[in-house]
Amino acid sequence: DIQMTQSPSSVSASVGDRVTITCRASQGISSWLAWYQQKPGKAPKLLIYAASSLQSGVPSRFSGSGSGTDFTLTISSLQPEDFATYYCQQANSFPSFTFGPGTKVDIK
Amino acid sequence: EVQLVESGGGLVQPGGSLRLSCAASGFTVSSNYMSWVRQAPGKGLEWVSVIYSGGSTYYADSVKGRFTISRHNSKNTLYLQMNSLRAEDTAVYYCARVLAAAGTASYYFDYWGQGTLVTVSS
Numbered sequence: 544d545i546q547m548t549q550s551p552s553s554v555s556a557s558v559g560d561r562v563t564i565t566c567r568a569s570q571g572i573s574s575w576l577a578w579y580q581q582k583p584g585k586a587p588k589l590l591i592y593a594a595s596s597l598q599s600g601v602p603s604r605f606s607g608s609g610s611g612t613d614f615t616l617t618i619s620s621l622q623p624e625d626f627a628t629y630y631c632q633q634a635n636s637f638p639s640f641t642f643g644p645g646t647k648v649d650i651k
Numbered sequence: 652e653v654q655l656v657e658s659g660g661g662l663v664q665p666g667g668s669l670r671l672s673c674a675a676s677g678f679t680v681s682s683n684y685m686s687w688v689r690q691a692p693g694k695g696l697e698w699v700s701v702i703y704s705g706g707s708t709y710y711a712d713s714v715k716g717r718f719t720i721s722r723h724n725s726k727n728t729l730y731l732q733m734n735s736l737r738a739e740d741t742a743v744y745y746c747a748r749v750l751a752a753a754g755t756a757s758y759y760f761d762y763w764g765q766g767t768l769v770t771v772s773s
Contacts, residue, residue, distance in 0.1 A: 577759035
């Protein structure tokens with residue numbers, strides 16, 4: 544089974560900061576990776592798919608990069624509405640999927 | 652507008668059964684891959700099951716043999732029949748549409764329902 548890890552598990556940041564979250568797969572997954580944002584009590588929201596493709600309607604301050612085993616989600620200038628938990632998800636083992644454990648972004 | 656609305660959650664005793672529903676609008680369930688994903692209280696996301704447009708079904712090892720995913724085409728609704736429920740099945744259950752990036756096998760969940768809470772406890 545492919546395992547996903549994320550770092551850091553939490554990060555405290557201020558509005559306007561650049562925030563980078565890393566996701567690592569236990570084996571190569573090409574570019575079969577997506578990123579989601581989840582706010583408390585809400586469903587996850589798709590941000591990035593295929594490692595670097597921005598989902599329609601998602602602000603351009605969000606970007607994704609990477610391939611193989613190491614991936615990054617970057618928020619270029621953190622906004623108040625971006626405080627949330629972020630999950631990566633691999634699809635290399637489709638039809639099964641694996642999510643990372645999540646990274647919580649909170650207010651410094 | 653695409654919308655997914657889950658229902659059917661509630662409190663059930665260990666060993667009991669429950670059927671979740673996910674009513675879709677704005678697209679055709681039977682023409683898409685559809686999935687269930689769950690989230691235990693305070694925990695991360697866990698994929699549960701997927702049904703292909705062709706009808707093939709797949710399950711996480713943790714629910715294989717106990718859960719069944721299905722759909723009703725004329726009602727445009729997805730289901731999850733959950734039997735032999737355990738305390739560790741307690742979670743919010745989300746239905747989600749599965750898409751693949753054009754020309755790739757990079758599958759992801761583009762639309763999610765609001766979730767329905769299943770609590771397994773005596």
